[in-house]
Amino acid sequence: MQAYDESRRHFLRLAGGAVVGFMIVQGTGCESNSVEPLTTGADVPFLTPISSFYYKNGAEGSIARWTMPVIDSGAWRLTIDGLVQTPLSITYQDILDEESRSAVKLLKTMRCVIDSNEVQGLIGTAVWTGVPLRIFLDRAGIQTAQAKRLRFYGADTFGNNIQIGRIYGTPTPDLVDPLLVTHMNGSPLPAQHGFPVRLILHEGYGYKNVKWLSRVEVTANDLPFGTYQDEGFVDDGVMRVNSRMTNPLTNAQVAVGTIKCVGFAVSGASGIGTVEISVDGGPFTPVVIRSQDTVMSTDSQLASTIQALNPAQFPYPFRGVWAQWEFSTTLTAGPHTIGIRATDQAGNVQPDSDDDISDGINAIPTVHITAV
Amino acid sequence: MQMFAQRSVRRALLAVTTLAALAVHSAMHAQSWPQESGRAYIKLSYGSSTASQQYTFDGREKDYADNVSGNSFFDRSIYAYGELGLTNNVTLLAGLPYKRVIVRDAAYRYQTYAFGSAQVGARIGLKPFLGLDDAPLDALAANVMLTIPTGYTRNYLPSAGAGQVDGELYLGYGRSFYPIDAYAQVGIGYRYRSTIYAFSHAVPCQDGVSKDCFADTQPEYGDEFTFGLDGGYTFKKIVFAGLMLRGDWALKAPTVGFSVANPIPTRQRFIKAGGSIAVFPFDGISVNAQLLFTPYGLNTVKSVDLFLGIDYRPKFF
Numbered sequence: 001m002q003a004y005d006e007s008r009r010h011f012l013r014l015a016g017g018a019v020v021g022f023m024i025v026q027g028t029g030c031e032s033n034s035v036e037p038l039t040t041g042a043d044v045p046f047l048t049p050i051s052s053f054y055y056k057n058g059a060e061g062s063i064a065r066w067t068m069p070v071i072d073s074g075a076w077r078l079t080i081d082g083l084v085q086t087p088l089s090i091t092y093q094d095i096l097d098e099e100s101r102s103a104v105k106l107l108k109t110m111r112c113v114i115d116s117n118e119v120q121g122l123i124g125t126a127v128w129t130g131v132p133l134r135i136f137l138d139r140a141g142i143q144t145a146q147a148k149r150l151r152f153y154g155a156d157t158f159g160n161n162i163q164i165g166r167i168y169g170t171p172t173p174d175l176v177d178p179l180l181v182t183h184m185n186g187s188p189l190p191a192q193h194g195f196p197v198r199l200i201l202h203e204g205y206g207y208k209n210v211k212w213l214s215r216v217e218v219t220a221n222d223l224p225f226g227t228y229q230d231e232g233f234v235d236d237g238v239m240r241v242n243s244r245m246t247n248p249l250t251n252a253q254v255a256v257g258t259i260k261c262v263g264f265a266v267s268g269a270s271g272i273g274t275v276e277i278s279v280d281g282g283p284f285t286p287v288v289i290r291s292q293d294t295v296m297s298t299d300s301q302l303a304s305t306i307q308a309l310n311p312a313q314f315p316y317p318f319r320g321v322w323a324q325w326e327f328s329t330t331l332t333a334g335p336h337t338i339g340i341r342a343t344d345q346a347g348n349v350q351p352d353s354d355d356d357i358s359d360g361i362n363a364i365p366t367v368h369i370t371a372v
Numbered sequence: 373m374q375m376f377a378q379r380s381v382r383r384a385l386l387a388v389t390t391l392a393a394l395a396v397h398s399a400m401h402a403q404s405w406p407q408e409s410g411r412a413y414i415k416l417s418y419g420s421s422t423a424s425q426q427y428t429f430d431g432r433e434k435d436y437a438d439n440v441s442g443n444s445f446f447d448r449s450i451y452a453y454g455e456l457g458l459t460n461n462v463t464l465l466a467g468l469p470y471k472r473v474i475v476r477d478a479a480y481r482y483q484t485y486a487f488g489s490a491q492v493g494a495r496i497g498l499k500p501f502l503g504l505d506d507a508p509l510d511a512l513a514a515n516v517m518l519t520i521p522t523g524y525t526r527n528y529l530p531s532a533g534a535g536q537v538d539g540e541l542y543l544g545y546g547r548s549f550y551p552i553d554a555y556a557q558v559g560i561g562y563r564y565r566s567t568i569y570a571f572s573h574a575v576p577c578q579d580g581v582s583k584d585c586f587a588d589t590q591p592e593y594g595d596e597f598t599f600g601l602d603g604g605y606t607f608k609k610i611v612f613a614g615l616m617l618r619g620d621w622a623l624k625a626p627t628v629g630f631s632v633a634n635p636i637p638t639r640q641r642f643i644k645a646g647g648s649i650a651v652f653p654f655d656g657i658s659v660n661a662q663l664l665f666t667p668y669g670l671n672t673v674k675s676v677d678l679f680l681g682i683d684y685r686p687k688f689f
Contacts, residue, residue: 018525028471030485030486030487031484031485031486031487031523031524031532032483032484032485032486032524032527033482033483033484033485033525033529033584034482034483034488035480035481035482035483035529035583035584036480036481036483037479037480037481054439055436056438056477060428060432064430065430065431065432066430066432067432108540120478120479121438121439121478121479122438249479249480250583251480251583321665330597362611368583
C-alpha cells in the first residue's frame, strides 16, 4: 500500500512539474506572431476591374436573415412616392430609355466607411453609367414646400437618405446629381453591386449608394435615416479625406537603397489638395500627384466620363475620385516608418489620431517596413 | 467460471474507455467512464482545421474573409492530453494545445504560434453515489473542467485562445454493448465563461499603426451549453470505427460577427459531425483519426477538422 502511495505521489510530482514546465516555456518565448503582407504591395490601377472590385453588403451585419436580392430586370420596379403629386412606378426599360437620351458616366471612387488603416481593401474606382434621379423626381412632382428628405430603400430593406437640398438646393459645380445607375465600367451592374439599378451619390461612402434600389420616398421627416445610421454611422456619409500607401505595405521587406512608394488619397468634400510623406518621423514633405493625362490615359472608358468631358466644371484632382501619388526615398538597412497625410482642397486634413470608426475619419496611416 | 466472466467484463469495459476516448480529441464531450485506479490514458494528436467559409451571426454562409476566395482559415495545432485514474471513481484530466493559427484577409496573412489554454479537471464516476454498481455495462460520470489561459498574448491577431478562464460541468452517460465490441454515450454540459484572465497578457497596441494586435478591451464571452453523442464498434479487435456529433450552444444568440483576423467569437453556436477510425498495432497503443464537418453554425468558422493521433494506456500504480 505504501509503495502504491509513493508511486502515485511520484507520478503527481512529475505531472505537476510538467505543467509548471509548460508555463515556463510559454513565458520564455515559445510564442510567436507575425503579420505578413500577401504581396509587397501594388500600384493599384486607376480604374478598378469589376472582377477585383470589392463589394460589401452593408445589410449583412444589420438585417436579420439578410440574403442578396436576385432581381429579374423585367419584373423590377422603382417606386417614387410620398410627398409627390404623381407617384411613379419606373421600369428598367424606362431607365434604359432615359439613358439613351441623357446618360451620365460618372467616375467615382466607392469607399466603404469601414475601409480604414486597420481594415483595408474596401475601396475601388469605377465608371458608373446612369441617369439623374432628378429627371424622375420632376416627373413625379416633388412637393418642395414640405419635402425635407429623400429616403431610399433597397430590395433587401437596406435604407438611407439625402436631404432634398442635395438635388433641389444650390448646385455645386463639381458635384454630380444623384444617379440611378445601371452600368459599371461599361457592363450591366453585377448582382453583388446592385443589379438592376443602384443609387450613386458622388460624394458618398458606400452605404449612401443604395443597391437593388426599389423605392424612393419623399418625406417631410428631417431626421437622419438609414440602416448604417441606426448603427451609429454619420448621416451625411460624405467621404472624409483619406490616404493610403499601397506599395509597399506594412511589414514588407524592401531592398536597401531608393524605393518608390505609391498610393492614393480621396475625399468626398472636394478634390485632393496635397499628399505629404514623413519618413522615420521627419517633416511631412509633399509628394507628386499623378497628372490627369497620366491617369486618364490608362483606360479608354475614362475619356467619356463627365469629368473628362467638362474639365472646366471638374478640376483635377476630381472630387470623390482617388488621386494617385508616388514618392521615392532612399532607405538604409533596418526598420523604417512612413507616414502619409492628405489634405483636400476644402482644407480638411487627416488627423493624427481617431478612434471612432463610425465617423469615417481615418488617422494618418503609418507604414512599417524593413530595408534589407 | 464466474471470476472468468467478471474479468472478461472488466477487460471489455477497459476497452470501452479506450474506444470512447478515441472517438473525441477532447475529454470534454461524452466522457462517461472514469479510468481504473492507476491507469493512465495519454494522447498526442495533430489537428488540422481549414475553412473557406464562415457562418454569420444569423446563420448564413459566406466567404470566411471578404474578397478572398479559397481557404483562408488554418488551424494546425498539436494537442497533448492525459487522464489518470486516482481511484476507480476519480480521474484526473489535463490537456494542453500548442496552437498554430493562420488566417488571411485580402491583404495580410496573420499567424500566431503559442501554447493555448490548458485544460485541467476531474471525472467523477457517479454510479457509487446512485447505487448503480450492479450495472457494469452502464457508465455515468461528471466532468469538472477548467480552461486556463497559459501565458499567451490575448490581443494578438489571431490570439492563441480566448484569454479568459472557462469552467465547465459535463455529465456523460455511456453504455457498453458487451459482448458486442461496441459502445454509445451521450452527454450535456454547461460552460461558464468568466472574466478571469489567468496567465494571459496583452501587448500595447497603437490604433492605426499596429497590425499584429487589437485594443485590449475585455470581451464578454457568453455562457454555453455543450453536448455530445458518439458511438463505435470494433471489428475483430483490430479496427475501430465510430461516429460522433458534438456542439456548443451559446445561451444568448450572437448579434455581431467575429473578426476574420481573430476568429474567437464571444458567442457562437455550432454542431460538428463526423467519424473516427483507429487501428491497434500494439497492445495498449492505437493510431487514430477523426474527421469532423460543421453542418450548422451561428457566428462560427465553417471548418473541416482532421485529427491524427496516437495514444497509450500505461498502468502507473
